[in-house]
Amino acid sequence: MTADFFLLPCCGFRFYPCLVFFFAGVKYGIAISIILFCDLAFLVYAHHRGIVPPNMFTGTDVLFFLYFGAIVSVITILLILAALYLSFQKAVQKSLLEANRAKNDFLSGMSHELRTPLNSIMGFSEVLDREYAGELNQKQKDYVSYISASGSHMLALVNDLLDSAKIESGDMAFSAAPVNAGQLIASSLQMFQSEAEEKGVELVYDADANLKSLTVLLDELKFKQVLINLLSNAMHFSPQGGKIRLSGRANAHLLCVSVTDDGPGIPDEFHELVFERFYQIESDNLSPGSGLGLSISRYFVQLHDGEIFVDKTDGHCGSCFTVEIPLHLPLEGAP
The missing domain is CATH 1.20.58 (Methane Monooxygenase Hydroxylase; Chain G, domain 1)
Structure with a gap:
């Protein structure tokens, strides 16, 4: 070698x-x-x-x-x-x-x-x-x-x-079409009229006059489901003799809908957590639920490029859930 x-x-x-x-x-x-x-x-x-x-x-x-x-x-x-x-x-x-x-x-x-x-x-x-x-x-x-x-x-x-x-x-479908905002919001509140009477809860509808002729681009079923979820939660947590206020505001760029109750309220540290899947705040009057309502509502609002958030009411108790949806159509009656 x-x-x-x-x-x-x-x-x-x-x-x-x-x-x-x-x-x-x-x-x-x-x-x-x-x-x-x-x-x-x-x-x-x-x-x-x-x-x-x-x-x-x-x-x-x-x-x-x-x-x-x-x-x-x-x-x-x-x-x-x-x-x-x-x-x-x-x-x-x-x-x-x-x-x-x-x-x-x-x-x-x-x-x-x-x-x-x-x-x-x-x-x-x-x-x-x-x-x-x-x-x-x-x-x-x-x-x-x-x-x-x-x-x-x-x-x-x-x-x-x-x-x-x-x-x-x-697989969640999204189909937006021109919808009369005032009629949609008012009809959502009317669905709870009978339950409110049985529970002794006062329903208050506070909306701008221009909502009656306001046309917006929405998925009607999904946006109505958001309002129903918020009103259902408000009805559940409102005490007997309480008050639930549904407010509607709009300008040339934004539709704002708020649901306010005078229930026990939500602590500040839970304002984001309540929108998570299966999350529920411990409460004496908590009924068995899926814990999905607010999570689904947030998803539906995001499909509209909008936002949903919770804040304290002006008083010492209660919660105020607000939905803000940008307007994508020329509006009639908007200032």
């Missing part, structure tokens, strides 16, 4: 870092690391046994190659670990996406399945309440009222879950 035979693996050391960085995959990284280790081991063995001429390499040269090879080996191992980490991270992310998709599909399917019998319960409750099947005594009317109220509550929970699943999956 000549000394030239041993120059090939030794000269190849200068290319090993390039090869390692080029083949950063696990398979190639391990292969190159093994080749490098074998070259180093053979070089040390050959020098120790005197196969390599003594004047070819000094002890310093061998140490240099050993240290250099060790550094490259460490770099190779780090690259292998990085590749493994990235591969694991991608696998976990893919698994989470699939699990989230399966969860949304399950919620969507179950919501649709539950709505069918609930609609039947609500429909037959209305038939009984109107006494189409015969006259009811007072106790029977009370029972029918309980069934109807529980069915309405359950249907609201199912609708919230369905909306939440659509939002997460990105």
Whole structure:
């Protein structure tokens, strides 16, 4: 053997870092690391046994190659670990996406399945309440009222879950069209007239005169759902004999709607948290709910490029939820 035979693996050391960085995959990284280790081991063995001429390499040269090879080996191992980490991270992310998709599909399917019998319960409750099947005594009317109220509550929970699943999956449709703002806001308040009378809560509608002829670009169903959610919360937390005020203001650029109640109020530190999914403030009169109403409302408002926020009322108790929607159409009657 000549000394030239041993120059090939030794000269190849200068290319090993390039090869390692080029083949950063696990398979190639391990292969190159093994080749490098074998070259180093053979070089040390050959020098120790005197196969390599003594004047070819000094002890310093061998140490240099050993240290250099060790550094490259460490770099190779780090690259292998990085590749493994990235591969694991991608696998976990893919698994989470699939699990989230399966969860949304399950919620969507179950919501649709539950709505069918609930609609039947609500429909037959209305038939009984109107006494189409015969006259009811007072106790029977009370029972029918309980069934109807529980069915309405359950249907609201199912609708919230369905909306939440659509939002997460990105399947929530948005269709804006010209809408009369005054009629939309007033009709939302009228839906709570009967409940307010039963609870002894006063409903106050305070709106600018120009809202009656104000045309805005909205998704009517979604914006009305926002108002219903806010009014429903206000009705729930308002004490007997309390007051709920629905206010509407508009100018050439902004539609502002506020729902104010005189309930226990919301501490400042919870003003942002109440809009998070499944978040509910502890309260003595807290009813079982989904904790999704305000989160869905915020999403619907954001679809309109608007904002929703909560603030304290002018007094010492109560809350004021405000929705601000930018106006994208020329308005009639706006100052």
